[in-house]
Each structure stands twice: as C-alpha cells, then as structure tokens.
Amino acid sequence: MSLKYTEEHEWILVNGDVATVGITHHAQDALGDVVFVELPEVGSSFEQKAVAGVVESVKAAADVYMPISGEITEVNEALRADPALANTDPMGAGWFFKVKLSDASQVDALLDETAYSAFAASH
Amino acid sequence: MISVMVLHCPWRNHLSADTSALLNTPLNALHLELGARMVPFAGYSMPVQYPMGLMAEHIHTRAEAGLFDVSHMGQLRLVGTDAASAFESLMPVDVIDLPVGKQRYGLLLTDEGNIIDDLMFVNRGTDIFVIVNGACKVNDIAHIQGRIGAKCQVIPMPERALLALQGPKAVDTLSRMVSGVEKLVFMTGASFNWQGADLFITRSGYTGEDGFEISVHNDHADLFARALLAQAEVKPIGLGARNSLRLEAGLCLYGNDIDTSITPIEAGLNWAIQKVRRTGGARAGGFPGADIVLGQLDGGRTLIRKRVGLIAQERVPVREHVELQNMQGVKIGEVTSGLLGPTANVPVAMGYVDLASAGLGTVVNAIVRGKAVPMTVSAMPFVPNRYYRG
Numbered sequence: 001m002s003l004k005y006t007e008e009h010e011w012i013l014v015n016g017d018v019a020t021v022g023i024t025h026h027a028q029d030a031l032g033d034v035v036f037v038e039l040p041e042v043g044s045s046f047e048q049k050a051v052a053g054v055v056e057s058v059k060a061a062a063d064v065y066m067p068i069s070g071e072i073t074e075v076n077e078a079l080r081a082d083p084a085l086a087n088t089d090p091m092g093a094g095w096f097f098k099v100k101l102s103d104a105s106q107v108d109a110l111l112d113e114t115a116y117s118a119f120a121a122s123h
Numbered sequence: 124m125i126s127v128m129v130l131h132c133p134w135r136n137h138l139s140a141d142t143s144a145l146l147n148t149p150l151n152a153l154h155l156e157l158g159a160r161m162v163p164f165a166g167y168s169m170p171v172q173y174p175m176g177l178m179a180e181h182i183h184t185r186a187e188a189g190l191f192d193v194s195h196m197g198q199l200r201l202v203g204t205d206a207a208s209a210f211e212s213l214m215p216v217d218v219i220d221l222p223v224g225k226q227r228y229g230l231l232l233t234d235e236g237n238i239i240d241d242l243m244f245v246n247r248g249t250d251i252f253v254i255v256n257g258a259c260k261v262n263d264i265a266h267i268q269g270r271i272g273a274k275c276q277v278i279p280m281p282e283r284a285l286l287a288l289q290g291p292k293a294v295d296t297l298s299r300m301v302s303g304v305e306k307l308v309f310m311t312g313a314s315f316n317w318q319g320a321d322l323f324i325t326r327s328g329y330t331g332e333d334g335f336e337i338s339v340h341n342d343h344a345d346l347f348a349r350a351l352l353a354q355a356e357v358k359p360i361g362l363g364a365r366n367s368l369r370l371e372a373g374l375c376l377y378g379n380d381i382d383t384s385i386t387p388i389e390a391g392l393n394w395a396i397q398k399v400r401r402t403g404g405a406r407a408g409g410f411p412g413a414d415i416v417l418g419q420l421d422g423g424r425t426l427i428r429k430r431v432g433l434i435a436q437e438r439v440p441v442r443e444h445v446e447l448q449n450m451q452g453v454k455i456g457e458v459t460s461g462l463l464g465p466t467a468n469v470p471v472a473m474g475y476v477d478l479a480s481a482g483l484g485t486v487v488n489a490i491v492r493g494k495a496v497p498m499t500v501s502a503m504p505f506v507p508n509r510y511y512r513g
Contacts, residue, residue, distance in 0.1 A: 032172065032176055032177050032178070032363070033176055033177060033178035033179075035178075035440065035463040036438065036439060036440050036463065038439075038492070054492065056440050056463075057177070058177050058178060058181070058363065058367050058440075058462050058463055058465060059171070059172075059177055059363045059366070059367075059462070061440065061442060
C-alpha cells in the first residue's frame with residue numbers, strides 16, 4: 001500500500017490496482033464545514049485530472065479531480081449522507097471514492113507525504 | 124482544488140485588485156490574536172472566519188451574541204440646516220420627516236434610477252449620521268459631495284470604527300456594559316458613554332436578529348471589543364457567517380443582489396420608498412431616476428424582472444451566477460446569492476427572474492453543473508426576523 005497526494009489537495013491510497021481517494025486535511029480546513037458532496041457514478045471512467053466530483057462548504061465550492069485514470073468501483077454513501085465526515089475524518093471515514101487503476105505507472109509521479117506537506121505549506 | 128474557491132467566493136466582487144495595499148481596521152491585532160483567517164474585502168484585510176468556523180459562528184449568533192468588526196464600512200455626517208432636504212434629493216426616501224433618534228434605510232440612485240449603494244442613516248438632531256458599504260464608500264462620498272456639497276457639509280469619519288453585536292443575548296450583554304441601550308428599539312439610535320469613550324449605538328444590524336451597531340473612535344475600538352469578548356455570551360464572528368446570516372434574513376448584499384443595473388422596484392425594495400415620495404405624495408419624486416422608479420412602482424412602466432427568494436427542493440447548494448430556467452427550459456434569470464442556510468438547513472438563494480416566474484410557489488430550475496435543480500419561489504426572510512420593536 002502506498003499513500004500519495006496531489007497538488008489539488010487530494011490523497012490517494014493505492015492497494016494493488018485499486019485506490020481510495022479523498023481530500024486532505026489541508027483542503028477540508030481551507031473549505032470549512034462541508035455541507036455537500038457530489039460523487040461520481042459507479043462504473044464511470046475518468047482520465048487523470050478530470051473533474052470527478054464536487055465538495056462544497058457554506059462559503060465555497062471546489063472540484064474534486066481524478067488523481068489517476070481509472071474506473072469508479074465504489075463511492076462513499078456515508079459521506080453523501082453526512083458530508084461533515086470530510087471535516088471530522090478526511091483521511092478515513094470521509095473518503096470519496098475508489099478507483100480501479102487503468103495506468104498504475106501514474107502513481108509514481110504523485111507527491112509523497114514529505115513533498116505534499118511542503119507544497120501545502122506554501123499553498 | 125483550493126484554487127477554484129476564489130471563483131465561487133461570495134465576496135469576489137469586493138476583492139481588492141491590489142492586495143499589497145490592503146488597509147487594516149483598528150481591530151486587526153485582535154483578529155490575528157484570535158486566530159482569524161484574514162481575506163481581502165473592500166480594500167481591507169478582514170476576518171472571514173475564526174477558529175470556531177463559519178457554521179458554528181452562524182449558529183452562535185442566532186443563539187447568543189456575535190461580535191462583528193464592520194469598520195471597513197463608511198461612516199459620514201451631513202451637517203447644516205438644509206442637510207435633510209439635500210440628502211432627500213438623492214434618494215427615494217423620506218429624510219425630512221424622520222424624527223430625531225430614528226434610523227432609516229436609504230438608497231442612492233443614478234439618474235437612471237439604478238442603485239449606487241444602499242445605506243442606513245440616523246437623524247441625530249445636530250447632524251445626519253450615515254453608514255454606507257465599505258466597497259462603495261469612496262464613490263458614495265464623491266457622489267454626495269458632488270451633488271449636495273454646496274448645500275450641506277459632507278464630513279467623512281475615518282476616525283471611527285464600527286462594531287456590530289448581534290443575537291438574542293446582545294441586549295443583555297451590552298446593557299451590562301452600557302446601561303440604557305436596552306431602552307432603544309429597532310431602528311433607533313443614541314449616544315452613550317463607556318469608560319470615557321463616546322459611543323453612538325443603533326439597534327439594528329444585518330443578521331435578522333436583535334442587536335446593535337456601535338460607532339466608536341478608533342482609539343477605543345480595541346479595548347471596547349475586548350471588553351465585549353470577555354462576556355460569556357459573546358464570540359467573534361467573521362464575514363463568512365455575516366453573509367450566511369444576512370442571506371437567511373433576506374437582506375441584499377450590494378454588489379451581488381443590487382448594483383447600478385438594478386432599480387429599487389426590481390429589487391423589491393418598494394417598502395423603502397415612503398408614501399410621501401411616491402406619486403400623489405406631498406414630496407413625490409424629485410430624486411434621481413424618479414420617472415423610471417415611480418413609473419415601475421405605479422405600473423406605467425413595465426417591470427421586466429424582479430428579485431425573489433428561492434428554496435431548492437434538493438439538498439444542492441445553488442450559488443450566484445447559476446442560470447434559472449422555467450419548466451420549458453427557457454432562461455428566465457440568474458441567482459445573485461445562494462448557499463446552504465445553516466439555520467434554515469436547506470439551500471436558500473435570491474436572484475432575479477422574469478415577472479411571469481416571480482409568483483410565490485412558482486417552481487423554476489437552477490442549472491447547477493448542467494443538471495436542473497428545482498427551486499420554489501419563496502417568501503423572505505428564510506429565517507424569521509427577531510427585531511426588538513418594543
């Protein structure tokens with residue numbers, strides 16, 4: 001398993017050819033209280049960096065980008081029902097969706113924890 | 124992801140183009156000490172939220188008392204025996220008959236009858252005390268000076284800070300510090316004293332709750348704010364919650380819901396035009412754009428669009444600039460403010476629609492990311508006002 005990050009403030013936990021995606025602590029903190037999420041449809045496919053979802057707080061809306069190309073295998077229905085999970089447990093119960101990777105080589109180019117922390121501190 | 128946020132920021136219209144030249148209010152050090160997240164707004168560095176967060180700040184204000192720094196707003200005085208009649212010539216509002224100690228809502232209009240700014244003014248006997256929007260204050264002062272500067276003195280008051288204390292516990296809190304404020308009723312004001320500092324306090328605000336707005340000299344603002352925050356019921360509230368509170372209260376935000384392309388009648392602000400200034404009144408007309416505004420009010424000119432309240436039938440926030448369509452898929456208007464109301468607990472919005480779609484109960488479609496979200500045209504406020512009228 002490897003945990004990676006994007007410059008769009010998503011995290012991606014890769015386990016074999018399936019990955020779980022969510023927004024980072026930094027992202028939820030910048031957004032504030034999350035009140036709405038729009039999740040992709042299971043079975044739909046997206047290219048890397050395509051918009052796959054939306055996350056909204058009272059004050060702002062932001063797109064959720066696909067960190068990696070692939071097919072959506074599962075979405076977090078609990079998050080849809082209780083969007084505040086993105087604030088209270090962004091790296092755990094507040095996950096957004098799972099993806100079956102179509103190009104595992106994309107993983108290597110993503111940020112590791114150290115690189116992301118440095119990036120987030122300056123953005 | 125975060126880069127998208129500015130595009131959807133409700134205060135985008137007010138963002139200063141040059142962030143290097145931001146001004147600070149007298150409470151800047153206090154905001155930083157409290158851990159506020161600061162953003163550019165109307166040329167000032169202002170707190171958008173404190174560590175408690177927008178949602179909790181909003182709920183706290185409706186339950187207890189919230190302290191807002193609104194020192195970016197413009198304060199000015201009009202002085203002279205002709206000040207009231209001169210000021211009245213700029214607005215469709217009764218200024219002359221406003222009794223001493225009373226406050227009123229006013230609108231500066233262009234010669235086309237569109238809204239330059241909305242404002243509050245008080246007849247203080249010796250002067251007319253005016254509060255205008257921060258983002259508009261430079262233009263407003265130039266406009267007022269240019270139009271009526273020969274008839275009265277127009278005196279900006281940059282030496283004064285402005286605080287708002289809002290919420291059901293505001294009166295208990297403030298009267299503990301400043302005895303007598305409890306005697307004020309909604310839309311009245313008077314001078315008070317706190318530890319040697321003179322305060323001008325009105326019972327009014329921008330949240331729909333009971334509360335006060337307090338004008339205080341810059342030199343005393345920090346101490347006074349700290350004394351308020353030392354009261355158990357009071358928490359600091361940022362601009363984010365200020366926006367969600369005012370929207371639930373059905374109040375317009377200048378730059379979003381009203382601007383120089385909108386008349387008071389299109390905006391549904393007919394209540395702000397007293398009988399004496401309307402057709403048939405003793406001082407009918409005589410303000411910029413009177414033909415257009417009174418024509419729309421009387422029905423002689425066709426009103427094409429109107430501001431309405433909207434509640435979404437699905438739990439999807441509908442924000443400004445979202446297109447509104449009728450059931451036939453024809454564009455009929457646009458949302459000007461919208462968010463998930465923290466107290467209303469549904470997505471609320473206001474926007475402009477064609478007159479045919481403006482009736483209460485009409486269902487229109489908001490097009491959010493290509494999908495139709497049905498919204499019902501609804502009465503405002505979305506959360507009942509709780510003003511203290513005595």
